[in-house]
Amino acid sequence: MERDRYDEAEGRPRAEDLLFIARRDEKKSNEGTLTVYLGYSAGVGKTYSMLEDALQRKREGKDVVIGYIETHNRPETNALVDNFEVIPAVSVKYQNLILREIDLDAVIRRHPQIVLVDELAHTNAPGSRHVKRYQDVEELLQAGISVYTTVNIQHIESQNDAVAQITGIRVSETVPDTFFSDADEVRLIDITPEELNIRLKAGKVYVKDMAEAAVQRFFRTGNLLALRQLALRYMAEYTDKRMIDYMRTRAIQGPWPAAERLLACIRPGPTAEHMVRAASRLAARFDADFIVFSVDVGGNRALSSQERTWLNQALETGRRLGGRIVRYRGSDIAEEIIRYARRSNVSMIMLGKPHGLDIFSSPVYRVIRQSHGIDVHLYEPKGSSAHISLKRQIPLYFTAEYVISIILITAVAGVNFLLREVIGPSNLLIIQLFPVIVSAFFFRRRVALFTAFVSILAFDFLFVHPYYTISVHDWEYFIAFIGYVAIALIISSLATRLRHLLPQIWQSEVEVEATSGLSRGLVExxxxxxxxxxxxxxxxxxxxxxxxxxxxxxxxxxxxxxxxxxxxxxxxxxxxxxxxxxxxxxxxxxxxxxxxxxxxxxxxxxxxxxxxxxxxxxxxxxxxxxxxxxxxxxxxxxxxxxxxxx
Known part of the structure; x- marks a missing residue:
């Protein structure tokens, strides 16, 4: 710490900042530069501006070619394209359609100084080398070719949910934010919404595959203002990061905030991926590292294939957005969140706002109470589909485990009824304990408590005088009933802990062996x-x-x-x-x-x-x-x- 203060006071960059510069320069030394033309909507002039700048580079003596361009038959854009060598696109036949894609190998063989690649967020035709066009661009950059490219704000991964809320249209083609963080320059192409609507009415804006009603809805003035604000805010955040990097690498004194760390706690559900994107935006706003955290309580209820898909998609999105992935197993979600947050010096926790039946069982309130010194942000999914209806939540609470427990209670009660005249009540009580033990060992804690309660009522109703009434005149039975509940809690807690610990121990052994064990082998x-x-x-x-x-x-x-x-x-x-x-x-x-x-x-x-x-x-x-x-x-x-x- 003293050394850091000394370096800043002397006007010299800190050691870690110099290391950052060295690594960045080494990475960039053999790569091309990336220039991104960003707009808030189709029709603002991204492609035209890119062509104008490229023409200026050509006049300066640079070798510039077009790898892929969409002019939409605009005369002024076509006129600019005529000034460049165009590498023909590859035609791919797919479901009776002919799709045009950039010829990546031809561009690399030609190896110009600058190549223009339009529509960055495009999804390539099936069978292409890469799924997305931005990955084509990454390969061109690694080949030492500089790239000019275009994209709209709605195609940036972290902005996807906000754009869907504004326009009512969810864009499926997105580019990870990490791609833009490595860009050498992002240029905002901006015109007013009024000018854009004039261009739309004049037929100068081509909106691919959008019906007339959708066009009118998307290009409402309110939508355009909101999209423009998103683009301006994103550009401000990008510029701010560049400025901070500049100041740090030159030891310019300034108010340096302490490092923030955001823990985004997700669970399997249709809004998990949206929450990860929201966490990425929040982390960018606070210049914070962010961690995507999930607690697996699969020992209580196995995840369905759809829930596994939701969870893996959310975790993969977190990786693409530059977050760290942490997945724990445990029986107490709130306890695991707090324990990890304390141990990892987390400064902010993001949780989903509970709704419906979740209000009665959500760990959110416990996390809020116990997270002293940590800011808590509650995420509210956007749109009418965000809330899970009460009818859809009920099956999560009344599952097959309850049915099995009731069947066990009924079966044991039937056996006891046959033995009621043969053995005494104390022995009947021991037999009646069987479904409680089975339920506590194999099922969730709430199911075990449910089984204990129902089993107590069944025994009281059938085998305690007076028969067929819910009353207890003998205090010994009352004490036994309390013991039922205690046994259910103890066995359930131990069994649940065991079910969670065994897979966690196995996974930990795999991870430890893959790192420490591998490290030892590699050293030797x-x-x-x-x-x-x-x-x-x-x-x-x-x-x-x-x-x-x-x-x-x-x-x-x-x-x-x-x-x-x-x-x-x-x-x-x-x-x-x-x-x-x-x-x-x-x-x-x-x-x-x-x-x-x-x-x-x-x-x-x-x-x-x-x-x-x-x-x-x-x-x-x-x-x-x-x-x-x-x-x-x-x-x-x-x-x-x-x-x-x-």
Whole structure:
């Protein structure tokens, strides 16, 4: 701390700021520059402005080509396009349609200084190398080609929900905010809503695939004003970050705020992904790190396939937006949230606002009461579909567990009824305890308490004098009934804790082995082959499948360690080779060449790619969850560091 103050007082950048500059410059040294033309709506002039600037660069002697452009047959735009070399687009046939896509290989072979790529948020045709066009742009940048591109505010991932609330139209094509944070320049192209409506009426605005009614609704003056405000605010935040970086790297004194950390607590549901985007916007506003946190209470009620999909989509969105993913298992959601927040120095917690039956059981109020010194933000989903109706929530509270418990109580009561004249009431009471024990051991705590209560009533009604009435004249029975509840609570707590601890211990062992165990093996490795074999051994710890480490050889990538029977056909070779050349994950479960069977992670440091970790899981959808992907990337980075050392 004293050293930091000394550096600022002396007018010198701090060591960590110099390290940040060095890493950024190293990353940018071999990459092209990215210029983004941002607008708040179609028709504001992004493509035209991009072409004008590109024409100026051409006059200055730069080699500029067009990789993909949409002129929408506007005469003035077509006139500008005529000044440039255009690399023909690739035609892809899909469902009786001919789709035009950028010819990525042709642009890389041509290797101009600057390439223009319109409509950044576009989704590529099925079978393309990348799912999204912004990933094409990333590959061009890595090839050392500078890119000019265009995008509207509604296509920025973190702004998606706000735009849907304003316009009533949800945009499905989005670009992660992390893409824009690496941009060298973002230029806001802005005209007034009045000017835009004049252009619309004059037929100068092309709105693809939108009906007349939708056009009129989208281009209402109120909508345009709100979208324009979003774009201006986003541009202000971007400029503010650039200014802070500039001041820090030059040791310009200023009021530096303490680092903020936001914990976004989500649960499986249709609004989980929306909440993650809202957390990203809030984190950007406070210049905070943000963590997407989920507590798995699956031991109480198994997640449905739809709930797993909602949760994994939300976690994956958090990864794309630059957040850290943390997933815990526990029986007490509020307790886990508070414990993690305290241990991780969290300054803000975001929770979903409870509605309907959630009001009676939500952990939100406990978190608010116990989060002393931590700001709590309640997220309210936008739109009429945000609230889950009472009818849809009831099945979550009255599940098959209750039905099974009632059947057990009825069966045991029937047995006791047959034995009522044979054995005494105390023995009948012990038999009546059986459904309570079973329910407490296998089901949720609330189900165990329900079973204990119903079992008490059934026993009192059938086997305690006076029969067929709800009354207790013998205090011994009353004490026994209290014991029922105590037994149900104790067994339920112990069983629930055991159900949660065992998977958590297993997962923790996997993570520890994948990091500390791998680290020990890599430190002891004396040759590159030993590093490859250590990685291959650790890759088998996650799930059943076939795993190999691929290394460069005279004829391309080849299996260097792991399973010799890895199905490395021409298609998988092409995907693995792309991941190797571009230093990015590819294959199944990614947006890069997702049609393959394998999941490929490059062994990469800042300077070099040494090889590829190749995974083919028997059940890839279960293994390739967001938290496992983070572990795989950590393993690959540790392996690459060991290879660089050797």
């Amino acid at each position: 490795a004396k040759t590159r082959q030993e590093v490859f074999e250590t990685l291959a051994d650790q890759m088998h710890n996650f799930a059943p499948g076939i795993f190999s480490v691929l290394v460069p050889g005279p004829s391309g990538l080849q299996i260097g360690a792991g399973d010799a029977l890895y199905p490395f056909d021409d298609k998988e070779k092409a995907i693995a080779l792309w991941a190797y050349k571009n230093g990015q994950p590819a294959g199944h479960g990614t947006d890069n060449l997702p049609a393959g069977k394998g999941y490929y992670i490059p062994l990469k440091t800042q300077r070099t790619v040494f090889g590829i970790m190749a995974f083919i899981f028997d059940k890839p959808d279960e293994a390739l969850i967001p938290e496992n992907k983070e572990i795989f990337e950590t393993m690959a980075f540790l392996g690459a560091l060991a290879l660089e050392r050797l």
